[in-house]
Amino acid sequence: MHHLLRRLPLILAFLAAFVPAALRAQADVQPGTRVRILPTVGDTLIRGTVVTLDSASPLIAPKPAAEFVRIPFATMERLEVSRGGRASTTAGGVIGAVVGAGAGLGAALLWTRDCEYVCGAAQVGSAVIGGAVGLVVGVLLGSSSPHGQ
Known part of the structure; x- marks a missing residue:
């Protein structure tokens, strides 16, 4: 036993x-x-x-x-x-991309204040990378979050 x-x-x-x-x-x-x-x-x-x-x-x-x-x-x-509404994948991706691009650009503006030649490229690159990271995070969060909750 x-x-x-x-x-x-x-x-x-x-x-x-x-x-x-x-x-x-x-x-x-x-x-x-x-x-x-x-x-x-x-x-x-x-x-x-x-x-x-x-x-x-x-x-x-x-x-x-x-x-x-x-x-x-x-x-x-x-x-x-059913546990709720549809997932917010698209909305999460869009919001994440915009916030990420803004954060990337903001960080680049702070770090490249005194540069002469590559400022624009660094700022654009940071915005693109930030937007891509934000897109991925937004899609992951949005796919697990139903509308209205």
């Missing part, structure tokens, strides 16, 4: 790895929840809103508008629950 208790975390981790995603997400599903479902048969992703729910299956109002669909949990390969 002692050996079993010592291995319990390993056993639980093993079981959790093989529990279907639909069963793990089932606890989060309530009427009004936006979901994406991939049935085990076929490859058509179903997007919609849960209308009603019982222990075996949700009734889904699909998007685009169509007749309601009841899909048993047992026939779901994947059930994803």
